[in-house]
Amino acid sequence: MRMVSLLGAALVVALLAFLAPAVADDDETVAGRIVGAALVDPGAYDRLAYLTDRIGPRLSGSDNLDAAIRWAAAELRADGLDDVHTEPVRVPHWVRGEERGAILAPAAHPLVLTTLGGSVATPPGGITADVVAVPGFEELERLGDAVRGKMVLFDRPIVRNGGAEHGYGSAVELRVHGASHAAKQGAVAVLVRSLGTASYRLPHTGVMSYDDGAPKVPGVAITAEDADLVERLLATGATVRVHLEVGARTLPDADSANVVADLRGRERPDEIVVIGCHLDSWDVGTGAIDDGAGCAIVMQAVATLKRLGLRPRRTIRAVLYTNEENGTRGGKGYAEAHAGEIERHVAAIESDSGAGTPLGFGVTAGDGGVEAVRALAGRLLGIGAADVRSGGGGTDISPLRKAGVPSLSLRQDTTYYFDWHHTDADTLDKVDPEDLARNVAAMAWMAWSLAERDAPLPRPAAGEGDGE
């Protein structure tokens, strides 16, 4: 019986080999294998669920971020990747503390607010002051001395899909630099209208920084509703008086690390395509869309290629950066640690715009680079990710870009991204597993393509893409 079985099995194998079409390992075939494998694989979502549900938010200096770094390295090792290791980086250690605020006059209202990352605390007992509201720095300057002793509300609404004119980028300078601008004119604190695109009394945090020489005054983001209320009260001619208490502290820098894992190249292992994301997050929500999703995409992209036995010509390197949110020390640290091999970095792709369906790529490269990437992305038409535009990169890979590395961003649909970005509502339920899997497919295919093609992408001029 056993003999008969073995003979039968051998026959079947021979027959199958005869019937199977000759499968060339060509571009289209590989694209199909990568995209298909990514789309049927729930792995990215499972990783993201663990990262957000079991570890949680991951602010620099927190135990959670340390746990996430250990977890990610262990996962990538289990995936069988090469030379998985962490690269130490010192990061800012800011902690939020208690925070509260209220309108005292002309009527009592609580303010729903969140301290901006990096803010100093209020003095004991808090700060009470009258509010002046401005839409931007020009209007602030025109107020001159009228700002002295006041609390300044920076109130510039952003709109959904608002682009450079009316989107996040149009107002983020107010959050980052508003406190110092106002303090130079004598303001005692700043309130910033949350940079968000929905109205659910949800404050949006984010980083702020102090200019050298400017007095350090506290900065908080209030909700869109509360900013509207202040404006309406001011419009009646009333004096609007606000009380603010912020307990934030900046502790000494903490130890942290980037997580690095290679899928080593078969022909030119010392030439590198970086695919990156950031593992840190704000301390509100669980950092699912910013940027847990990006890290799930990056991890699953290299794991998928590895699992498929696809060893690229050059090395594909996953880098899970630390401290993107409040210091960008991870990105700077990687570029410094690898300064001697920047020339051998042939491209870098970052995923840091959430988990919306992938639309394509943004590209910063030398002449012909956008067209080259567009040709490669053509294979992603069937998953809607073939739209390639000029201008791309990401905060973590910007030091590489500045040093001349062709830089790409995986472009996600961000229609709802700024509804939840930097808030308590940045949680796993905002991520669609299907969209996430499509992102893995797009990232894996582009990384493979850039690592595989004969000629590397043309390098951008130094400084190309700055100011984005």
Added chain:
Amino acid sequence: MRMVSLLGAALVVALLAFLAPAVADDDETVAGRIVGAALVDPGAYDRLAYLTDRIGPRLSGSDNLDAAIRWAAAELRADGLDDVHTEPVRVPHWVRGEERGAILAPAAHPLVLTTLGGSVATPPGGITADVVAVPGFEELERLGDAVRGKMVLFDRPIVRNGGAEHGYGSAVELRVHGASHAAKQGAVAVLVRSLGTASYRLPHTGVMSYDDGAPKVPGVAITAEDADLVERLLATGATVRVHLEVGARTLPDADSANVVADLRGRERPDEIVVIGCHLDSWDVGTGAIDDGAGCAIVMQAVATLKRLGLRPRRTIRAVLYTNEENGTRGGKGYAEAHAGEIERHVAAIESDSGAGTPLGFGVTAGDGGVEAVRALAGRLLGIGAADVRSGGGGTDISPLRKAGVPSLSLRQDTTYYFDWHHTDADTLDKVDPEDLARNVAAMAWMAWSLAERDAPLPRPAAGEGDGE
């Protein structure tokens, strides 16, 4: 010269009188005057802005509610209405106090929550217990003794425009009666998934009550995100341990009042059409859509008729009820105080579904009542408010309905209502002034029509419309 001028003026007047078409004071003309006047008048929005921005949330027993009652009576007096007065009602006096909660295991997460109105406090130090999750009472019962010592999560999501099957009404029993159901099986506290239709980490409060004989355990609403998280953690087989601290207290009943103002009828002043809303709100947000908008509509509707010099055949009575949210003492109090004249109440209309564009009316009346209202609402086709359906009323006027008064609800578009209902985000910015003005037009026209028509609406059978 003066003589010539006077003669000229007299000639002009005579000529105009000759040229002017004969304007009959007919139905269509009156409808046009009412609708036109309402649509060009920003008064309702201005009133709502004052009520929400200058007074704020108005929970029963609060100083804010007292201030709102005084303000509303003064406004209606200034509008020149008849016999403006307040009718005393004693109301429950529940206060929120501190509230916080957290998942302790299998991972640490803060819970974003709001205490349910009427809840008792946790014991000093709070309650720590493992969680069991159920979608409803049947599943709870099936768990039997397994609930003992546990915290029960009632987790039944509702959906946008979900109707009776999947909307607010499908799950509200869990919020109201969940604590007692769970406590009878030995549970130590209940968490209820917020009854909301958006996901912005926003908890929705609302009333709960305790059954006689059941132990009183605290009840809070957690956000949709937090309910999902608990379910995902439970699905991994983990034990989910939660800590809860609730400082709520129920104080002795407080003095409050309904505000009543008449537009006295010209022929049958003792026959009454009530138009109603509730002036109280929850203590979160500012009660703009629930139900400041309804009161702005009711106030502006009678003020508009008064201003136009339209004195109806019967009396139109504005009633701004107190304590709809947590006790319905205002509605009961009015019915008791006017028990002797219920027969002379020919109709009641309530506006308590927000400030969305008016769609029409719901009607609970005797045979032919719906058709009669539909005929009257036909004049509102041009503002989209002509859709009349069977079944209508409102919490505040339900004692009147039960006593046989034909009852109508002004039906608003509630597509987004349950995104913000009973939350911190129930604020003025959710109200579109244009929609609000349309509601005033619809309410004023229907009140006028019911007060004016020869025969009153047929009265519903006692108990008709119960269980809605």
